[in-house]
Amino acid sequence: MIKTIAANMCLALPLASGAAGAADHSAAPVAASKGALLKAIVLNMGGEGASVVNARYNRYFRQHSAAAGVSAIIEAGKFFINGYAIPATAHDFLRQTPAGYLVNQVPWLTYDAATKSWKGGYKAQGAAAQYEAAALAVATGIVAGLEVRLYDTDHDGYTDLVDVDFLEGLIVSRITTASDGSYRLDRGDIDVAKKTAGEGAVFDGKHFTGDSGEVIKASNFDPSLSKGDIALFWYGAGGWVVKRARQVEGVFVDGADHVSYTIGGAAYGDAMRFSRDNLFISNRPGEFANAHKYFGFNNNREGWAVSLWLAPTTDAATPGAPVGMTSGEHGHAFLVKAIAIARTRLAGVVASRDGSDVSATRNWVTPQAYKMLQAAIARANSVADANSAGPQADYQVYLLYLNLKGSAADIGARYAGFNYTGFDNEIRKGVAVY
Numbered sequence: 001m002i003k004t005i006a007a008n009m010c011l012a013l014p015l016a017s018g019a020a021g022a023a024d025h026s027a028a029p030v031a032a033s034k035g036a037l038l039k040a041i042v043l044n045m046g047g048e049g050a051s052v053v054n055a056r057y058n059r060y061f062r063q064h065s066a067a068a069g070v071s072a073i074i075e076a077g078k079f080f081i082n083g084y085a086i087p088a089t090a091h092d093f094l095r096q097t098p099a100g101y102l103v104n105q106v107p108w109l110t111y112d113a114a115t116k117s118w119k120g121g122y123k124a125q126g127a128a129a130q131y132e133a134a135a136l137a138v139a140t141g142i143v144a145g146l147e148v149r150l151y152d153t154d155h156d157g158y159t160d161l162v163d164v165d166f167l168e169g170l171i172v173s174r175i176t177t178a179s180d181g182s183y184r185l186d187r188g189d190i191d192v193a194k195k196t197a198g199e200g201a202v203f204d205g206k207h208f209t210g211d212s213g214e215v216i217k218a219s220n221f222d223p224s225l226s227k228g229d230i231a232l233f234w235y236g237a238g239g240w241v242v243k244r245a246r247q248v249e250g251v252f253v254d255g256a257d258h259v260s261y262t263i264g265g266a267a268y269g270d271a272m273r274f275s276r277d278n279l280f281i282s283n284r285p286g287e288f289a290n291a292h293k294y295f296g297f298n299n300n301r302e303g304w305a306v307s308l309w310l311a312p313t314t315d316a317a318t319p320g321a322p323v324g325m326t327s328g329e330h331g332h333a334f335l336v337k338a339i340a341i342a343r344t345r346l347a348g349v350v351a352s353r354d355g356s357d358v359s360a361t362r363n364w365v366t367p368q369a370y371k372m373l374q375a376a377i378a379r380a381n382s383v384a385d386a387n388s389a390g391p392q393a394d395y396q397v398y399l400l401y402l403n404l405k406g407s408a409a410d411i412g413a414r415y416a417g418f419n420y421t422g423f424d425n426e427i428r429k430g431v432a433v434y
Contacts, residue, residue: 034161035153040314044144045269048318051140052148052162060150062158067136069159074135078161081108083237086138090131100124101138103166104207104235108138122273142166145271145321147313167232167311169245169323170208170278171391172225181218185231185242186210187278190395198407199399200417205277207233216240228390230279230309230324245309245323252298252306252325257286257411261322263308271321274311279324280391282398287412288325291394291401295338304330331393335384338397342377342404346370349427358430369426376403 038060044050049057053067061069073079077088081103087093093101093111100107109120111131119127120134122141128134142148142164150159173188187208208214214233220241225231233242250264260269276284282291285308292298292306306327311320327334349363351370358364380396406422407413413420 034151034163036151036155037149037314038152038157038159039150041148041150042313042315042318042320043142043146043148043271045271045320046318050144051142052150053136053140057150060159062156070139070162071132071136073160073162074139075132076160079139080162081138081142081164081166082234086135093131093135102235103138104168104233108141109134143271143273143275143321145274145311147311147320149314165234167234168205168207168275168278169309170205170231170233170242171280171283171324171326172227172229172231173391174210174227175225178215183216183218183221183242184210185214185216188280188391190280190392198419200281200413200419202280202395202416203278204416205275207278214240216242228326228328230283230307230326232311232323233278246312246320248308248310249305249328251300251303252289252292254298255285255289255293257290261285261289261308261325263306268308268310268319268322271311274321274323276324280395281412281416282395283324283326283391284412285322285325287398287410288394290405290410291398292334294401294405295334295341295397297334297337302333304333306330326390327394327397329389331389331391331397332384332387335380335388335393335397338400339377339380339384342373342380342400345404345423346373346377350430352430355428355430355432357432359432360430362430363427364430365423365426365428369421369423372420373403373423376400 039057041048041052053070055066057066058064063069063072070079074086075088077085079086087096087101093109101109107124108122110124111118117127117129118131118134121137122143126137128137146167147165149163151161151163152159153161170187172185174186176184178184185208190202206212217239220238222243225242225244230245231242232245233240248263253262253264255261258270258272260267270285281287306325308325309323311323313320349365350358351367352358352364355364376399380400383392383396402410402413402418402420404423406425407418407420
């Protein structure tokens with residue numbers, strides 16, 4: 001029987017009274033308690049709404065309207081994202097954050113003085129004529145799988161403060177410590193010099209590249225993090241914060257990209273638009289699941305476990321967003337099996353220009369298709385020979401899958417620019433009669 005497993009605890013930072021500026025992110029922490037937690041909403045997960053202004057949350061606001069209540073909280077300067085308040089008014093915005101209100105160093109609320117127009121919402125993607133609408137779009141731009149917490153600070157039974165941690169995912173390849181005790185993270189990389197034709201973007205994000213400059217104070221760093229873990233990061237009042245995601249280990253049973261993933265006896269719904277841009281594409285849940293299902297690694301007889309990593313939440317009944325999937329210590333074994341399958345597929349055909357020289361009892365592919373899979377196998381084998389596990393092995397499994405299956409059916413591959421017809425789709429029957 002499928003059951004749902006929940007995450008543990010929230011990663012909230014102390015709230016800050018200031019707003020995020022383009023250059024100065026300093027803010028004084030709020031001394032008083034946040035008050036009573038009325039509701040922790042894990043957006044669009046389980047029975048929760050897609051945004052905090054959903055009518056199902058009307059009862060938590062004095063106005064008996066979530067939309068009106070959230071607007072009032074913004075106007076009071078008490079809607080916090082990563083510890084920074086959305087500026088209460090247009091005047092406050094121009095005074096506090098004239099270059100833009102930032103979420104994880106990215107503008108989410110901007111003003112164009114030339115056109116006297118506002119942009120607000122997820123990465124400032126929505127246009128608005130008035131500040132109030134743009135600011136509300138920021139509050140409703142929080143993506144699925146993240147938690148929005150409603151607090152009552154004056155003990156009247158209604159929400160008067162909203163707190164959100166806008167978390168993003170990365171994979172840990174290297175951890176270094178500076179002389180001052182601060183930390184640097186490197187998410188790792190693929191040798192781009194060896195990329196083949198048709199191979200798209202390994203990453204979409206630009207954080208924690210090793211030379212991107214993020215510094216993490218010792219107090220903001222999770223010492224339990226290790227190489228190969230998936231972590232969550234955000235920019236708070238005290239700078240960059242990095243915490244280990246919640247790890248769920250077990251045999252991968254089944255899954256569908258952007259729908260859900262089942263590990264052991266538990267199913268976890270996916271979260272659209274949750275940022276996994278700083279993970280290898282092969283370790284994003286949908287892409288990982290696609291590759292493993294293609295090779296038949298789900299429900300594997302050996303019992304080789306994988307890890308699904310989740311964003312933590314306050315309520316133990318509702319899990320947060322799936323951040324990524326990794327094969328860990330079994331990555332090398334999965335890769336060896338994928339190489340064997342690819343070699344068998346290659347051995348089952350011959351290379352031919354048009355099949356006229358191939359018996360009707362044999363299959364053929366073009367020389368180009370043959371050489372592409374041959375090259376993919378050779379590259380994957382070099383990683384296997386180096387006994388690489390974890391993300392490097394996962395990436396080669398993913399490339400073999402794309403080389404064989406093609407990229408058209410993989411949403412992430414299409415958007416990332418991978419362009420493989422797929423060896424499977426190239427196979428033809430010969431026409432020669434001997």
